[in-house]
Amino acid sequence: MQIIITGGGGFLGQKLAKGLLNSTLTFDELLLVDQVMPVNPGQDSRVKCQQADLSNVGAAEALITPQTGLVYHLAAIVSSHAESDFDLGYLINLDVTRRLLEACRQTKAGIRFVFSSSLAVFGGQLPEVVTDSTAVTPQSSYGAQKAMGELLVNDYSRKGFVDGVVLRLPTICVRPGRPNKAASSFVSSIIREPLQGEEAICPVSTDLSLWLSSPETVIHNLVHAANIEASALGKWRTINLPGIHVTVQHMLDSLERQTDAETLSRVRFEPDEAINRIVSSWPGHIDNSRALQLGFQADQDFDSFISQFIINDLQKRV
Amino acid sequence: MQIIITGGGGFLGQKLAKGLLNSTLTFDELLLVDQVMPVNPGQDSRVKCQQADLSNVGAAEALITPQTGLVYHLAAIVSSHAESDFDLGYLINLDVTRRLLEACRQTKAGIRFVFSSSLAVFGGQLPEVVTDSTAVTPQSSYGAQKAMGELLVNDYSRKGFVDGVVLRLPTICVRPGRPNKAASSFVSSIIREPLQGEEAICPVSTDLSLWLSSPETVIHNLVHAANIEASALGKWRTINLPGIHVTVQHMLDSLERQTDAETLSRVRFEPDEAINRIVSSWPGHIDNSRALQLGFQADQDFDSFISQFIINDLQKRV
Numbered sequence: 001m002q003i004i005i006t007g008g009g010g011f012l013g014q015k016l017a018k019g020l021l022n023s024t025l026t027f028d029e030l031l032l033v034d035q036v037m038p039v040n041p042g043q044d045s046r047v048k049c050q051q052a053d054l055s056n057v058g059a060a061e062a063l064i065t066p067q068t069g070l071v072y073h074l075a076a077i078v079s080s081h082a083e084s085d086f087d088l089g090y091l092i093n094l095d096v097t098r099r100l101l102e103a104c105r106q107t108k109a110g111i112r113f114v115f116s117s118s119l120a121v122f123g124g125q126l127p128e129v130v131t132d133s134t135a136v137t138p139q140s141s142y143g144a145q146k147a148m149g150e151l152l153v154n155d156y157s158r159k160g161f162v163d164g165v166v167l168r169l170p171t172i173c174v175r176p177g178r179p180n181k182a183a184s185s186f187v188s189s190i191i192r193e194p195l196q197g198e199e200a201i202c203p204v205s206t207d208l209s210l211w212l213s214s215p216e217t218v219i220h221n222l223v224h225a226a227n228i229e230a231s232a233l234g235k236w237r238t239i240n241l242p243g244i245h246v247t248v249q250h251m252l253d254s255l256e257r258q259t260d261a262e263t264l265s266r267v268r269f270e271p272d273e274a275i276n277r278i279v280s281s282w283p284g285h286i287d288n289s290r291a292l293q294l295g296f297q298a299d300q301d302f303d304s305f306i307s308q309f310i311i312n313d314l315q316k317r318v
Numbered sequence: 319m320q321i322i323i324t325g326g327g328g329f330l331g332q333k334l335a336k337g338l339l340n341s342t343l344t345f346d347e348l349l350l351v352d353q354v355m356p357v358n359p360g361q362d363s364r365v366k367c368q369q370a371d372l373s374n375v376g377a378a379e380a381l382i383t384p385q386t387g388l389v390y391h392l393a394a395i396v397s398s399h400a401e402s403d404f405d406l407g408y409l410i411n412l413d414v415t416r417r418l419l420e421a422c423r424q425t426k427a428g429i430r431f432v433f434s435s436s437l438a439v440f441g442g443q444l445p446e447v448v449t450d451s452t453a454v455t456p457q458s459s460y461g462a463q464k465a466m467g468e469l470l471v472n473d474y475s476r477k478g479f480v481d482g483v484v485l486r487l488p489t490i491c492v493r494p495g496r497p498n499k500a501a502s503s504f505v506s507s508i509i510r511e512p513l514q515g516e517e518a519i520c521p522v523s524t525d526l527s528l529w530l531s532s533p534e535t536v537i538h539n540l541v542h543a544a545n546i547e548a549s550a551l552g553k554w555r556t557i558n559l560p561g562i563h564v565t566v567q568h569m570l571d572s573l574e575r576q577t578d579a580e581t582l583s584r585v586r587f588e589p590d591e592a593i594n595r596i597v598s599s600w601p602g603h604i605d606n607s608r609a610l611q612l613g614f615q616a617d618q619d620f621d622s623f624i625s626q627f628i629i630n631d632l633q634k635r636v
Contacts, residue, residue, distance in 0.1 A: 144473040148466045155462040
């Protein structure tokens with residue numbers, strides 16, 4: 001059995017690869033695909049890396065073979081990028097998703113297709129706590145594209161063409177590396193940069209509510225999605241992954257508590273209306289109950305997000 | 319200013335054309351487009367008819383010109399047909415919608431784009447009364463495709479590429495003509511055929527709840543959608559059109575009341591699981607308040623549906 005991770009060179013793809021290699025899941029091959037040749041995250045002979053631009057005609061189709069048993073479709077154009085490049089966003093976030101689903105359908109029935117969606121599908125007037133029955137009214141092209149992908153995965157699953165699972169990922173914090181074009185990039189930046197002696201820019205108000213997951217928890221949940229029984233999912237394959245509710249102030253307080261005032265002072269406030277508009281349209285609090293019932297896990301508190309980053313990514317002791 | 323109606327040869331397209339010609343709307347041309355050459359619904363010199371298969375490459379694009387000011391996109395593969403021909407459903411209901419939107423974007427900003435969606439976007443576990451904030455979880459490919467079209471129209475509107483209005487049409491009763499491949503075809507059939515001395519098949523239970531609109535009311539509301547101010551719509555362009563809540567029993571009682579037991583006896587009951595599954599996943603009751611606030615109208619009672627059909631379509635007196 002072969003596992004494919006699209007976006008396998010990215011932060012999440014690389015962590016997921018390690019998570020799968022360390023899991024009890026049995027497979028023969030783990031294929032990491034990305035626009036830039038992915039790094040092999042270990043010494044495991046099961047890992048194959050492949051450079052491919054999935055937007056090229058036939059590229060998505062060529063990926064899926066009768067050996068494929070599980071696809072993690074993580075590749076995406078992130079939120080601010082999809083907002084500035086409308087056509088590219090639709091090409092990657094909608095068309096490539098559809099081509100992958102279609103390739104699965106044409107190859108064999110029942111490939112487990114795990115689609116990473118986002119709380120960016122929500123937007124506008126939201127209830128205090130978003131539930132599984134809250135309408136998606138995205139206020140960004142990224143959110144619209146992810147919402148369309150969700151509908152596709154559900155419809156292909158209902159028809160038996162794939163065995164899909166849609167996971168709406170909370171905003172992930174702390175992402176290692178550099179800022180990117182995600183509107184939520186600051187969420188990691190305001191922790192990550194100060195911890196490394198660098199300045200970070202906070203473009204939003206400190207009372208903004210966020211719905212967060214740590215990388216460890218998201219990886220645990222992505223691996224869990226490989227094992228979950230289709231019958232447990234019922235008629236609707238879309239799951240709001242568990243997160244924790246924090247405000248930006250809450251995050252900054254935690255940073256100061258775990259470091260010092262000097263570290264905190266590296267965060268500068270420069271309001272950015274475009275980012276604020278996108279991020280404040282996302283829910284700050286989602287009902288976790290269905291996801292927890294299905295065996296997905298939640299983080300405990302924000303302090304552990306910071307210590308997890310220090311230990312795993314900065315490789316220091318807390 | 320030119321108005322385009324796709325699906326202009328269909329029952330709704332033809333009635334809408336008459337409605338527009340009789341309205342106070344000012345326009346130079348009304349272009350009816352359909353796969354089969356549409357009938358010219360009157361003597362008005364403003365009407366042009368065109369045969370076109372919009373699924374052909376370039377056909378949707380060729381339709382939109384700088385003169386186009388208003389598009390009614392009614393053309394669709396109906397529910398049971400989209401369920402049996404998966405590829406055709408996605409081609410017409412998703413791809414053609416997207417190509418039309420893209421053609422509008424490439425031609426000029428601000429074309430009013432009225433997209434006919436359906437309560438088939440709903441499905442699965444629904445609340446007793448569906449509201450604007452109820453999640454769409456379609457249990458048919460038709461519903462999934464319409465839900466994706468809704469997201470596209472909203473995103474294109476948010477970006478200012480079109481000035482979109484999405485109308486979720488109730489099930490329309492009584493449609494004139496013959497049964498079609500819509501799962502809801504029986505809803506008109508069980509009234510229309512008995513009134514004309516023919517047998518009709520009811521494939522569902524008499525306690526099934528339905529959300530209905532008469533043709534007159536739907537046409538009134540489609541015309542109204544041309545005039546409504548974008549600012550009144552706010553950030554979300556999707557509107558659940560007003561309907562009335564009836565059961566199949568309620569409809570049959572009304573038929574007997576307005577005719578006789580002999581007419582009623584022409585309805586035969588032949589349960590069809592496939593149709594039942596699709597139709598019973600649709601909501602039977604939707605909160606009308608936003609639509610009414612926006613000036614859309616609702617029918618009063620089911621008796622008037624039957625008399626409307628007798629007068630308008632059978633051209634008899636009640």
